[in-house]
Amino acid sequence: MGEFISNIQSIVKEMGGLKNVIAKAKEMGINIVEILNNEIKKEELYKLIGVEILEINEGSAKLIFPYSEKILRRNGMVNGGIIMSVIDLAIGTAVLTVNEGVDQVTAELKINFLEALRKGPFVCEAKVIRAGKTLVVGEAEIYDADRKICTKAIGTWYIIRG
Structure with missing residues (x-):
């Protein structure tokens, strides 16, 4: 698996980064939203949340997730850790579209919880x-x-x- 990842990163590097891979895929008519949603569904946490990407453009992303008993804390509000995970995925997806490298990681994330999430989607x-x-x-x-x-x-x- 390590060699496979290394080969993929080499290809991404040759193309000038993840942003160019995404742009080329869109140019070729490849549904990048569908591909990313299929990848998201492979992660148990995101399956539990039910989060999906609605759209992705250069420098932006829009996601949706339902109100579900599985992600609630007491008093019927969405758990803060779930909210943090969705935010991380959303900004990370937007970052993919400008990423000139081969990968990325979250270095810092700050959240203000303004209102309880009680009425979805x-x-x-x-x-x-x-x-x-x-x-x-x-x-x-x-x-x-x-x-x-x-x-x-x-x-x-x-x-x-890389």
Whole structure:
């Protein structure tokens, strides 16, 4: 498996980074949202949450997830750790579209919980606000079914050049 990953990273590096791979896939008519959603479904946590990518554009991503008994804490509100995971995925997906490297990791993530998430489905909108060579800063907001902002976050991603 290590050799396979190394080969993939070499191809991504040759193409000028993940952002160019995504752009080329879109140019070729490949449904990148479908591919990413299939990858998300392979992770048990994201399956539990029921999160899906709705759209992905250069520097932005929009995700959706349902109100579900599986992700609640007492008093019928979505668990803060679940919210953090969705935010991480959303900003990380937006970062993919500007990533000139072969991979990325979350370096820092700060969240303000403004309102309890009680009325879904919930939409998470993320965007890149600054893309450097090594660090990318993004932000995200989660809205409830009434389009009320419930969560605001900002984070930094480290770009792995390979």
